[in-house]
Amino acid sequence: MDQSKIRNFCIIAHIDHGKSTLADRLLEMTGTVEKRNMKAQLLDRMDLEREKGITIKLAPVRMEYKGHELNLIDTPGHVDFSYEVSRSLEACEGALLIVDATQGIQAQTLANVYLAIAADLTIIPVLNKIDLPAANVDGVSAEVMNLLGCSKEDILCISAKTGMGVDAVLERIVKDIPAPKPSTSAETRALIFDSYYDDYRGVILYVRVVDGEIKKNAPIKMMATSAAGIALEVGALKPDMTPGTGLAAGEIGYIVTNLKSTREAKVGDTITLPNLPATDPLPGYKNVQPFVYAGFFPESNEYYQELKDAVEKLSLSDSALQFEPENSPVLGFGVRIGFLGLLHMDIIRERLEREYNLDLVVTNPSTDYQVVLLNDEELDIKSASDLPDPAKIKEIREPWIKGEIVVPQDYVGPVIQLIANKRGIHKNLSYVEARALVSFEAPLANLLTDFYDQLKSITSGYGSFNYGLDDYRVEDLVRVDFYVAGEIVSALSVMAHRSESQSLGREIVGKLKEVIPRQNFQVALQAAIGGRFIAREDISAYRKDVTTGLYGGDVSRKKKVLAKQAKGKKRMKRFGKVDIPSEAFTVMLKRD
Secondary structure (H helix, E strand, O other): OOHHHEEEEEEEOOOOOOHHHHHHHHHHHOOOOOHHHOOOOOOOOOHHHHHHOOOOOOEEEEEEEOOEEEEEEEOOOOHHHHHHHHHHHHOOOEEEEEEEOOOOOOHHHHHHHHHHHHOOOEEEEEEEOOOOOOOOHHHHHHHHHHHHOOOHHHOEEOEOOOOEOHHHHHHHHHHHOOOOOOOOOOOOEEEEEEEEEEOOOEEEEEEEEEEOEEEOOOEEEEOOOOOEEEEEEEEEEOOOEEEEOEEEOOOEEEEEEOOOOHHHOOOOOEEEEOOEOOOOOOOOOOOOOOOEEEEEEEOOHHHHHHHHHHHHHHHHHOOOOEEEEEEEOOOEEEEEEEEOOHHHHHHHHHHHHHHOOOOEEEOOOEOOEEEEEOOOOEEEEOOHHHOOOHHHEEEEEEEEEEEEEEEEHHHHHHHHHHHHHOOOEEEEEEEEOOEEEEEEEEEHHHHOOOHHHHHHHHOOOOOEEEEEEEEEEEEOEEEEEEEEOOEEOHHHOEEEEHHHHHHHHHHHHHHHHHHOOOOOOOEEEEEEEOOEEEEEEEEOOOOOOOOOOOOOOOHHHHHHHHHHHHHHHHHHHHHOOOOOOHHHHHHHHOOO
């Protein structure tokens, strides 16, 4: 294909603003997919994506329009996948910015616009859902003009669902988005912007060729991981895989390799040819590290091997997933898995339960902490139960994030109050038309469980939130342990700031009292820091009236029977075991 006829672009937006629906219309109007094969959210291949109405895995597709080759990348809209979005933007020359005419600009819209500007892309603003009665075209247009500094004539008003105005989008893509820059280098370089593992074919890479070309059966090499492989098949997605002879500079397509895991070909890596290797990799590659950790345990220990095999299979196609075996006295054997965020964790949990038929117990999510010992040795702990003896610890560092919240102006006060309650620091406040942008810093651990839900509650559902990891800071942190009937349950231990530890201990002990069933003996639930108890609740015993069979006679008969019962209860308390239900391990996620 003549390079001047190629247009590479992606669609960026906040969750649920209509990216995938617009992609459907574009496929339909360019005749890429026949009408009879058309279905909603065609590029979202996973059942989970269709049910939740969100894009989890990005998808490229090639279309033909008026003699031009249009390469579209449908990107995820959630903050957990922002690194993948940034790599997709690097593979393009332009971006369609979709804004919902009923909701206006939201946090992820801003984050993606910043990424697109940083990648120096041509941005075409598109107002979607204008056919809805609640659409506020003038108000949202003013927000977009403020954000991008464009004029009202530059904004396209469409309805992706009905197809209204979508032909104007195609015309603008051809007219405004520049063709790829001609390659000046003889070396071959291609950017991997996504990769996944296919059970039958091995690792499949989605790539943008920047310099040179990659032909079928050519040997290839990854510059960051140094893995070598063979391009067994090369082609484009239309939207199904269509093999070709090769991919030339400026083109987007797929490569089927003989690699065994996506860890060998990570998102953002540069592909080159071993016989003419490139000297400099493409910029922007980083090794994505998970920062949310949770323990996954099977309902019964006999399914541990099945869980381990399932997690290993999922990790083949998700290089961000990290896991290690974990053992708990209460829950038995399991795995501790690292995720990019809470949505990522939810998706993996649902996939394990659906695709591999597993019943899981998931412990409270936590983050990782950097511990410096008195002998200056540094440890990275992913679970509170791994914390060494406090007497040996010099300092503990916890991760902090930089966040942005976009809300209507009326809700600014409650939002700043919420940030303060989470030990956050409010940094800046700016206004875009009728919306406020609140910038803040906060410890990640405090935002893990119910921050998003509380934000939605206090802003009547209008608040949206975006964040990125900032740095690790030294804080006065302690480990809060929980005892059930005098026995420590290490899977319940949490890290907390000393100032919040007492209230947290009381709150969790109160929630445990609701989920742990009553026994025939009194059960004490306690929270402790080191050897000092800071909170306690008692689950009272079941009482059986043992005096019902007695009538008349001396009162000493009654006392004797009650004394015998008390003795039995005392013995039961010594030897009785409390069966802790799986809900107890997710009490942090329980809403009040």
